[in-house]
Amino acid sequence: MNMGGPSTTDEVGGFLSRLFADADLIPLGRLQGYLGPLIARRRTPKIQKQYAEIGGGSPIRKWSEYQSSEMCKILDEISPETAPHKPYVAFRYADPLTEEMYKQLIKDGFGAGKGGRAVAFTQYPQYSCSTTGSSLNELWKWRNRLEGKRATGEVDPEGAIKWSVIDRWPVHSGLVEAFARNIEDTLATYPEERRDKVVLLFSAHSLPMSVVNRGDPYPAEVGATVHAVMHRIGMSHPYRLVWQSQVGPQPWLGAQTADTVESLIKKGQTDMILIPIAFTSDHIETLYELDKEIIGEAGHEGIKRVESLNGNPIFIQALADIAKYHLGSGKACSPQMTLRCPGCVSERCLEQKKFFIGQEKHL
Numbered sequence: 001m002n003m004g005g006p007s008t009t010d011e012v013g014g015f016l017s018r019l020f021a022d023a024d025l026i027p028l029g030r031l032q033g034y035l036g037p038l039i040a041r042r043r044t045p046k047i048q049k050q051y052a053e054i055g056g057g058s059p060i061r062k063w064s065e066y067q068s069s070e071m072c073k074i075l076d077e078i079s080p081e082t083a084p085h086k087p088y089v090a091f092r093y094a095d096p097l098t099e100e101m102y103k104q105l106i107k108d109g110f111g112a113g114k115g116g117r118a119v120a121f122t123q124y125p126q127y128s129c130s131t132t133g134s135s136l137n138e139l140w141k142w143r144n145r146l147e148g149k150r151a152t153g154e155v156d157p158e159g160a161i162k163w164s165v166i167d168r169w170p171v172h173s174g175l176v177e178a179f180a181r182n183i184e185d186t187l188a189t190y191p192e193e194r195r196d197k198v199v200l201l202f203s204a205h206s207l208p209m210s211v212v213n214r215g216d217p218y219p220a221e222v223g224a225t226v227h228a229v230m231h232r233i234g235m236s237h238p239y240r241l242v243w244q245s246q247v248g249p250q251p252w253l254g255a256q257t258a259d260t261v262e263s264l265i266k267k268g269q270t271d272m273i274l275i276p277i278a279f280t281s282d283h284i285e286t287l288y289e290l291d292k293e294i295i296g297e298a299g300h301e302g303i304k305r306v307e308s309l310n311g312n313p314i315f316i317q318a319l320a321d322i323a324k325y326h327l328g329s330g331k332a333c334s335p336q337m338t339l340r341c342p343g344c345v346s347e348r349c350l351e352q353k354k355f356f357i358g359q360e361k362h363l
Contacts, residue, residue: 001098001135002123004091005058005283009048011094016040016047018093024134026247027210039248047284054287061096063281063310064089064123067319070311074320082327090120092135102142105161111147113159117363120165120356121323123280125175126204126225127168128218129341130211133349136165140352162362163355165333166326170221171228174318179225179275180232181314182306186273187237189304198271198302199238201260202226204278205285206243209251214343217336219253222278229277241277245285258294261303271302280315282308332360 006015020026020036028035051057068087076083086108090101110116120139122132147160169175187195204222212219226241244257257274264272274295276286286308295303309315333356340350 001090001120002064004094005060006094007057007061009051012048013044015094016044022134025130050288058283060281060283067316070316071319075323079324098138099142102146111161115159117162122167126170126218126221126278129216132167137348137352140355163359165356167333167337169322170225172318174321176228176232178309178312178315179229186304186306194271198273199269200273202241202275202277203244203257205245206252212253215341225277261294261298270300274305280309330363332356
């Protein structure tokens with residue numbers, strides 16, 4: 001499961017429409033139904049140009065399909081008792097959408113009276129109600145419509161797919177190692193006399209402060225990843241966690257990545273490495289926002305970005321290890337997922353959590 005992205009510029013409008021309609025990700029209040037489509041229409045031409053500049057579309061589908069396929073090959077070998085494993089990609093805002101994925105599952109002989117086991121594996125390593133939570137809300141919605149009460153009149157019909165969730169993995173050793181190796185490789189490209197003074201900027205997608213203040217765990221979990229990576233490389237360099245991709249006039253979590261880079265340059269610091277710490281592959285936030293808007297416009301050869309995880313074999317092995325552990329655990333989700341945010345008032349979130357927690361009795 002992931003956010004997804006338009007594979008072509010023609011898909012940008014639909015992608016933005018779904019994105020701005022999602023109150024879990026971008027809360028616009030009572031006017032969401034009016035403001036969402038309006039913002040999407042206004043932003044489409046600009047965003048189409050940005051995708052054109054990175055090759056005509058997002059590579060996130062290519063990388064998601066590759067990562068999941070390679071992970072399942074490894075999983076077949078290291079977990080033969082649960083083999084064979086078949087990967088499906090479910091995006092929240094772009095093809096293949098969660099609805100399409102679920103219909104394909106049924107078409108392939110899972111559920112709808114035939115049973116079967118499925119794992120919802122989030123590709124957001126750090127949990128947020130606005131990302132993983134939104135994807136799980138969407139999955140729960142389509143489960144109800146295609147297999148549950150809306151489809152059969154029963155909440156838990158016989159022969160429905162048995163679901164469990166890998167809902168977060170911010171400090172998994174394989175994830176940490178993949179990031180650390182990429183940082184070390186990039187540090188090695190600096191002249192030795194400059195290398196020790198390079199600043200590391202860990203950049204993650206920001207959140208509206210309204211989401212943060214209701215108790216969303218994302219900032220803490222991103223911070224945990226950063227600390228684990230820095231511990232792995234021996235706390236060898238000065239570093240900061242910064243936040244990117246703010247949209248709209250609302251207060252968002254900062255400091256912003258672009259502002260931080262600009263501030264450091266003004267202070268004479270022109271050697272820095274950007275690490276997209278909350279993304280598992282390249283997409284517009286790395287290829288355009290970081291590479292073109294921030295690094296490109298800064299104009300300093302000492303400002304660099306680590307390679308994204310993409311086809312990194314250490315990362316893909318980590319995915320397989322995480323899945324193997326989960327399949328053998330007998331657990332439907334992590335204990336942390338059972339706890340709602342202190343300020344959450346969403347009934348949909350509550351019911352979704354109840355559903356996935358309740359799946360444990362079937363595993």
